[in-house]
Amino acid sequence: MDMLKKNLISLTAFVSIIPTSLCIMVSILTIGFALLPISVKSQQPIFETGVISEFKGTGFLTSAYPVIDRLKNGRLVCVFSCIADEKPSKMNIAFSTSDDNGLSWSKPRILFNHPGVEDADPNLLVDGDRILAFTTTVSVPGIDSTDIYMRSSKDGLTWNNEIHTKKPYRYISGKIHQGHRLKDGTLIMGYAWDAWAEKGKPPRTEGEMDNRSGVLRSTDGGESWSAGSDIIYPEGIKRISPGAAGGLCEPATVVLSDGRIMALVRTVGDELYQTWSSDNGLSWQSPIPSGLTAHNTPAALWKLDNSSDILVAWNNSPVARDPLTVALSSDEGKTWSTPKIIVKTGGPQASYPSAIQAKDGTMIVVWQQNVAKGREVRIARFNRTWLLTKPANNNK
Numbered sequence: 001m002d003m004l005k006k007n008l009i010s011l012t013a014f015v016s017i018i019p020t021s022l023c024i025m026v027s028i029l030t031i032g033f034a035l036l037p038i039s040v041k042s043q044q045p046i047f048e049t050g051v052i053s054e055f056k057g058t059g060f061l062t063s064a065y066p067v068i069d070r071l072k073n074g075r076l077v078c079v080f081s082c083i084a085d086e087k088p089s090k091m092n093i094a095f096s097t098s099d100d101n102g103l104s105w106s107k108p109r110i111l112f113n114h115p116g117v118e119d120a121d122p123n124l125l126v127d128g129d130r131i132l133a134f135t136t137t138v139s140v141p142g143i144d145s146t147d148i149y150m151r152s153s154k155d156g157l158t159w160n161n162e163i164h165t166k167k168p169y170r171y172i173s174g175k176i177h178q179g180h181r182l183k184d185g186t187l188i189m190g191y192a193w194d195a196w197a198e199k200g201k202p203p204r205t206e207g208e209m210d211n212r213s214g215v216l217r218s219t220d221g222g223e224s225w226s227a228g229s230d231i232i233y234p235e236g237i238k239r240i241s242p243g244a245a246g247g248l249c250e251p252a253t254v255v256l257s258d259g260r261i262m263a264l265v266r267t268v269g270d271e272l273y274q275t276w277s278s279d280n281g282l283s284w285q286s287p288i289p290s291g292l293t294a295h296n297t298p299a300a301l302w303k304l305d306n307s308s309d310i311l312v313a314w315n316n317s318p319v320a321r322d323p324l325t326v327a328l329s330s331d332e333g334k335t336w337s338t339p340k341i342i343v344k345t346g347g348p349q350a351s352y353p354s355a356i357q358a359k360d361g362t363m364i365v366v367w368q369q370n371v372a373k374g375r376e377v378r379i380a381r382f383n384r385t386w387l388l389t390k391p392a393n394n395n396k
Contacts, residue, residue: 166224268295
């Protein structure tokens with residue numbers, strides 16, 4: 001008993017001489033670890049899905065063509081085309097925001113609504129401390145001409161009055177991804193234009209279109225846009241279906257670590273094609289097969305924070321817009337990890353993805369998905385561990 005008493009006295013004396021600063025440091029480290037995201041502490045695979053704009057739940061029968069981007073403060077903004085549950089029906093552009101890394105979203109609000117015409121193909125571009133939103137507005141029925149309108153915001157909540165921007169071609173489409181601010185301040189965004197409409201001979205169907213793709217460039221903050229060079233149509237692409245949009249269109253773009261621009265373009269064949277530009281979109285390398293199977297449907301790209309890795313989302317099918325998959329490249333698009341399925345509907349399309357990384361490191365993909373009598377904008381959140389864990393049962 002005397003020995004136990006001596007040991008307790010010795011232990012008490014030892015504790016009493018520990019510096020107060022060390023105790024505080026240990027407490028801070030303990031609390032800090034407790035507050036770390038689960039994904040950081042455990043590195044367990046995380047994958048979850050949700051809905052940003054639900055069929056009729058947000059008042060829309062159709063929610064389509066979503067694009068997501070991130071402000072400097074981490075707020076996420078998602079814009080999309082929508083058709084309200086009312087008569088007469090027309091397509092507008094709505095937006096929704098998230099301040100918790102995509103876990104929850106605000107009720108969508110209308111951003112563009114031009115009476116009597118269709119507002120479609122929205123996109124976003126973060127320009128320093130502001131975010132720009134665009135609509136491609138079709139004022140004449142058919143594939144004849146379009147107008148581009150822009151609104152800007154400092155916080156993604158309150159938007160300035162719109163600007164009718166200047167554009168280089170009569171019919172511009174395929175402007176459905178995030179744009180970029182380059183190191184020299186030039187703004188760029190991927191797009192397509194139709195050569196037949198430019199000649200005054202508008203196509204009757206998408207299958208008759210002669211799309212040319214590249215990037216639009218602006219040096220005045222987005223008020224006017226000029227065209228970089230077109231991506232040259234590669235030989236050897238076999239048309240899979242007669243209704244596929246002709247030419248190259250809907251290019252997804254990403255700025256690589258060395259400043260080059262990489263583009264992934266939709267084709268009429270059974271594979272996405274990719275190309276690179278070393279002069280800010282003024283010229284492009286000859287497109288080559290990407291190794292990513294897809295037909296008549298666009299992909300999405302995003303470069304991960306503090307990394308050269310690139311996230312891609314696309315429809316991994318030679319004939320359909322289902323399933324929707326993701327993969328990662330660590331060599332600037334030369335090779336890709338094993339595809340992981342985000343959604344597999346078994347029929348209805350799940351397409352037009354847009355990808356982002358939240359401020360906590362979570363990867364996010366949003367897309368449009370057909371449901372009975374309508375269409376929704378849906379979301380998937382996942383981490384790197386889930387993405388790179390090889391599927392155990394035929395990619396399920």
